Amino acid sequence: MKPDVVRILEEHGIQPSAQRVAVAEYVLHTTEHPSADRVWASVQENFPMISRATVYNTLHLFVGKGLLRELHLAPDSVLFDPNTDRHHHFIDEGTGRIYDIPWDHIEVSQASPLPGFQVDDYQVVMRGRRRPTRR
Amino acid sequence: MKPDVVRILEEHGIQPSAQRVAVAEYVLHTTEHPSADRVWASVQENFPMISRATVYNTLHLFVGKGLLRELHLAPDSVLFDPNTDRHHHFIDEGTGRIYDIPWDHIEVSQASPLPGFQVDDYQVVMRGRRRPTRR
DNA sequence: AAAGAGGTTAGACAACGTCCAAATCAGGAG
């Protein structure tokens, strides 16, 4: 698995240091949407000496190189999403968990959004909770 | 304008104290999407002795009573929106300014969002910038 | 071996938000 990650970093023009590989191994393979400190905690399990600043630096580097996307969905922290394909998000208000919704599951037709502006990106953000089981 | 605001508070089951009226006067009539500290700064111009804790308390109270909505669009702070009608948002990445997009300007058809979950709320979040003027 | 570039580190710092105990206020009862 390690050489796999190294190749991905190099393909994106990132020098693969030991720390960056450690971060990448976790964050590129998770289906969660971890915060920076969550990433830090997880990476520390395999790489105890890594510093918080490095994790922040690395995550921002990855975002700049297109390996990750930042999500601003919750008040308390920025989340990172390894799924860089266009997709939407659903937030379970009960658990706080965030689910990806495939792009083609929702159709958005923008009749006339905002004159004078160009839309570079958009997504649908949904909030709800698990449907109670019928009794 | 003051009695107007008092009536609105009472209609929402909120005891209208002087501080709450001062906050409401600003935040219910702005078309910006101010952060809590932005609200604090503005209210202080008319009500110099108000404390930060009161502004935070009041804003959360208003959210709970349905007078405001919270937006989590930027990494640095929670924003408050006096427009409680359903609508979408456009974020100008150049200026950071946030614009409301009327609900009926965008049509969203959710074919199959997430089985087992109910959607309580959703909105489209768009990001872009002012279109460069043609030369 | 020395130099330079890029990467990492710990800790100080700043911004935003929460919490708490004490002080203050409002309004109803007497």
Add this chain to the structure above:
DNA sequence: CTCCTGATTTGGACGTTGTCTAACCTCTTT
């Protein structure tokens, strides 16, 4: 009017998230 009680406000301490900086490593080149 005065007292009492509950609601509200206050300042400051505190916690969390994120940034910054200066020193330090590591690797490559010469």
